[in-house]
Amino acid sequence: MGKLIRRMGPYLLLGLIALLSCGVGGQAALWLLGGLRDLLRGAEATFLTSASGLIGILLIDALVIALVVWGLRDTRAIRYFQTLVVVPLVLGFVLGTSLFFGALGQGLPVGGKPMKAVLPVILVKPEPLTGPLFFGAPLTNTMVAMILVDLTVLGLGLLAARRTGPLPPPVRGLGVLVNLFEFVVEALYENLARVVLGHRARQVFPLVASIFLMVLAANWLGLLPGFDSIGKVEPAHGHGGGYAVIHWGPLTLLTAEPIAPAEAAGHEAHSEPHDGKDKEKKAGEHPEAHGEEGFVLVPYLRALSTDLNFTIGLALVAVFMVQVWGVRALGPGYFWKFFNLRALRRGFMGVIEFLVSLLELISEVAKIVSFSFRLFGNIFAGHVLLGIMIFLLPLLVPAVFYGLEIFVGLIQAFVFMMLTMVFIALATAGHGEGHPEGQH
Amino acid sequence: MLGLILAQEILSPQALSALGAGLAIGLGAIGPGIGIGLLASGALQAIGRNPEATPQIQLNMILAIAFTEAIAIYALVVALLLKFVV
Numbered sequence: 001m002g003k004l005i006r007r008m009g010p011y012l013l014l015g016l017i018a019l020l021s022c023g024v025g026g027q028a029a030l031w032l033l034g035g036l037r038d039l040l041r042g043a044e045a046t047f048l049t050s051a052s053g054l055i056g057i058l059l060i061d062a063l064v065i066a067l068v069v070w071g072l073r074d075t076r077a078i079r080y081f082q083t084l085v086v087v088p089l090v091l092g093f094v095l096g097t098s099l100f101f102g103a104l105g106q107g108l109p110v111g112g113k114p115m116k117a118v119l120p121v122i123l124v125k126p127e128p129l130t131g132p133l134f135f136g137a138p139l140t141n142t143m144v145a146m147i148l149v150d151l152t153v154l155g156l157g158l159l160a161a162r163r164t165g166p167l168p169p170p171v172r173g174l175g176v177l178v179n180l181f182e183f184v185v186e187a188l189y190e191n192l193a194r195v196v197l198g199h200r201a202r203q204v205f206p207l208v209a210s211i212f213l214m215v216l217a218a219n220w221l222g223l224l225p226g227f228d229s230i231g232k233v234e235p236a237h238g239h240g241g242g243y244a245v246i247h248w249g250p251l252t253l254l255t256a257e258p259i260a261p262a263e264a265a266g267h268e269a270h271s272e273p274h275d276g277k278d279k280e281k282k283a284g285e286h287p288e289a290h291g292e293e294g295f296v297l298v299p300y301l302r303a304l305s306t307d308l309n310f311t312i313g314l315a316l317v318a319v320f321m322v323q324v325w326g327v328r329a330l331g332p333g334y335f336w337k338f339f340n341l342r343a344l345r346r347g348f349m350g351v352i353e354f355l356v357s358l359l360e361l362i363s364e365v366a367k368i369v370s371f372s373f374r375l376f377g378n379i380f381a382g383h384v385l386l387g388i389m390i391f392l393l394p395l396l397v398p399a400v401f402y403g404l405e406i407f408v409g410l411i412q413a414f415v416f417m418m419l420t421m422v423f424i425a426l427a428t429a430g431h432g433e434g435h436p437e438g439q440h
Numbered sequence: 441m442l443g444l445i446l447a448q449e450i451l452s453p454q455a456l457s458a459l460g461a462g463l464a465i466g467l468g469a470i471g472p473g474i475g476i477g478l479l480a481s482g483a484l485q486a487i488g489r490n491p492e493a494t495p496q497i498q499l500n501m502i503l504a505i506a507f508t509e510a511i512a513i514y515a516l517v518v519a520l521l522l523k524f525v526v
Contacts, residue, residue, distance in 0.1 A: 122524050370510050377513030380520070415506040422503075 091396070098395035113244055113255035117394045118297075120228065120387035124380070126307045127298045129232070141231070141299055142307035149217045149304050156181045157213075185209060188417075196421045200325075204424055207321055211314065212417035215305065219379055219409030222303020223402065228383065231299035242294020259294030305379035305412075308372065315371035318420045319364060326427035334427070338364075367423065371416065378412050461522040468515020475508040 101116045128138035159174060160181045188209055193201040221227070233252045236242025236259075244257040304310050326334040336342065340357035343350040382405040389398045483501040487494050 122520075124520060124524060373517055374506065374510045374513055377510075377517045381513070381516050384520070411502065411506070415503065418503055419506075 094396040095393065098393040098397065101394045113246060113257045117391045118243060118254055119391045120384075121296050122384055122387070124308075126302055126309075129298065129300065140307070141302040142304050142310065145218070145221065145227070145301050145304040146310065148301075149214065149221055152217045152221065153210075153213050160185070184213075188212065192418070193421065196418075196425050198425075200329075200424070200428060204325065204421070208417045208420050208424075211318065211420055212413050215314070215375065215416050216410065216413035218304035218310070219413060220406065222305065222379065222383070223405055223409070227301045227303055228299045228387070229297075230301070231297050233295045234298050236294040236296040242296045245295045254295060254297055303379055303383055305375055306383055308376050311372040311376040312368070314375070314416070315368045318371060318416070319368050319423075322367075322420070322423045322427050323364075325424045329428035371419070375412050375416060378408055382408055457522045461519040464522060465512075465515050465519040468518070469512050472508050472512035475511075476505055479504050479508060 126140035126142040128140050129144070130139045133139050156177060160178050163178060189201065189205055193205045193208065197204050233245055233254060242259050243254050244259055245252050245254055247253075323334075326337075336357075338357060338361045340354050343353035343357070346353070382401075386398060386401055386405060389401050479501060483497050486497050490497075
C-alpha cells in the first residue's frame with residue numbers, strides 16, 4: 001500500500017496541481033472580466049471585488065507552492081514540477097500581480113488614491129525644464145541627457161587614450177571598462193572599417209566610430225531607470241487631464257486618479273477613467289497642490305535619441321562629412337555627380353542624364369531625412385512601447401521588450417555608423433557609375 | 441440626416457486623427473513586412489547554400505532590413521504625429 005502510494009504520488013499530485021492551476025487561471029480570468037465589465041461601464045470598479053480576487057489567487061498559490069515543496073521530496077517528480085508546474089505557476093503569479101498594478105487592476109490604495117501604472121504623457125518634442133536660457137532656448141530634458149552621454153563617451157575615450165600598453169593581469173574596476181572600450185574600437189576597425197573603406201579607413205574611422213559610440217550611449221543611457229520616471233510634477237495645462245498627487249515625506253507621488261481638465265470636464269471624463277501608477281517625483285515645485293488640480297510629470301531625463309534635434313543634427317554632420325570626403329578624394333570634380341553638365345553635349349540622351357544627375361542631389365537630402373527619422377522613430381517608438389507595456393502589465397512583461405530595446409539600440413547605432421561608412425566609400429569611389437550592389 | 445449626425449457626432453477631429461494614425465501605421469507596415477520577409481528568406485537560403493559566408497550575409501541582411509524598416513518607421517512617425525501632435 002505504501003509502495004503504491006509512493007509510485008502514484010507524483011501523478012496524483014500532478015493532477016491536483018493541474019486542477020488548482022485551472023482554478024488560478026479561472027480566477028484570473030474572472031478577475032479580468034470583472035475589470036473589463038467595470039471598464040465598459042466607464043465606472044471605477046470597487047476595490048472589494050479585486051481584493052477578493054487577489055486574496056483568492058494568493059491563497060491558491062500558497063496552497064500550490066506548499067504542495068510543490070512537499071512533492072519535491074520525490075526526485076523523480078522534480079522534472080515535472082519544474083516544467084509543468086513551477087514555471088507556469090511563477091509566471092502566472094507574477095502576471096496576476098502585474099495585472100493588479102496595471103491598466104485593468106485597481107492598484108494599492110494609498111491615501112485613498114490608487115497607486116498603479118500611469119499611462120505616460122507622450123510628447124514628440126522634448127519638455128523644457130527651465131525658462132529661456134541660451135539665446136531664448138530653454139534647457140530641455142534631452143539636453144541634460146546629452147550632457148550625460150557626452151561625459152560618458154568622452155570619459156571612456158580619455159581613459160582609453162591615456163593608456164599606452166596592456167594592463168597587468170589583475171584587471172578590475174575602470175580597467176575592465178577600458179579593456180571593453182578597446183575591444184569595441186578594435187573590432188570596429190579591423191572587422192568593419194578596413195573592409196568597407198580600404199586604405200581610407202585610418203582617416204575616416206574616428207568620425208564613424210564616434211558616431212557609433214555616441215548613438216550607442218544615447219540609446220542605452222535612455223534605458224536606465226530614472227529616465228522618463230523622475231522629474232518635476234507640474235500642473236497639467238494643455239495635456240488634457242492629469243493626475244491627483246499625494247505627498248510622502250519629501251516626495252510627491254503621482255497617483256492613478258485622473259482629474260479631468262476644468263474647462264472640458266464633461267467632454268473628456270469618459271475617455272480615461274483608468275490609468276495608472278506611481279511615478280515618483282521630487283516635488284519641491286508645488287507643495288501647495290490642492291486636490292482638484294491635475295498634475296503631470298515632466299521628467300528630468302529623457303533619452304537623447306527621442307529628440308529630433310539630436311538625430312537631425314547628427315544626420316547633417318554625417319551627410320556633410322560624406323561630401324567633404326568626396327571632395328577630398330576626387331577634388332572639385334566630385335560635384336559633376338550632381339550637375340552632370342558634360343553629358344549635355346550628347347544630345348537628347350545627355351539631357352536625360354543631366355536630369356538624372358540632379359536626382360542625386362535629392363537623394364542626398366533624402367539621406368538626411370532617413371538617417372534622422374530612422375534613429376528617432378526606432379528609439380521613440382521603443383520608449384512609447386515600453387511605457388504602454390508598463391501601463392498594461394507592469395511587472396514581468398516589460399522586461400521582454402526592454403531586452404528588445406537594448407538590441408534595437410545597438411542595431412541602430414551600428415546601422416548609423418555602417419551607412420555613414422558606406423556612403424563615404426561610395427562618394428570616394430568616383431564617377432558615380434552604378435551604385436555598387438554589395439556594399440564592400 | 442444620418443450623415444449629418446455622423447459628421448457631427450462621430451467624425452470629430454480626434455476621431456479622424458486616431459483613424460488616420462491607425463490607417464497610416466497599418467497600411468505602412470504591409471510593405472516593409474513583406475520586404476523584411478523576402479530579405480530574411482533570401483538570406484536564409486543563401487546561408488543554407490553557403491554556410492561559410494554567414495557573417496557576411498548577416499551583416500548585409502541587417503543593413504538591408506534597416507533600409508526596409510525605415511519605411512515602416514516613416515509610417516510610424518506619421519501615425520505618432522497624427523495622434524499626439526496634430
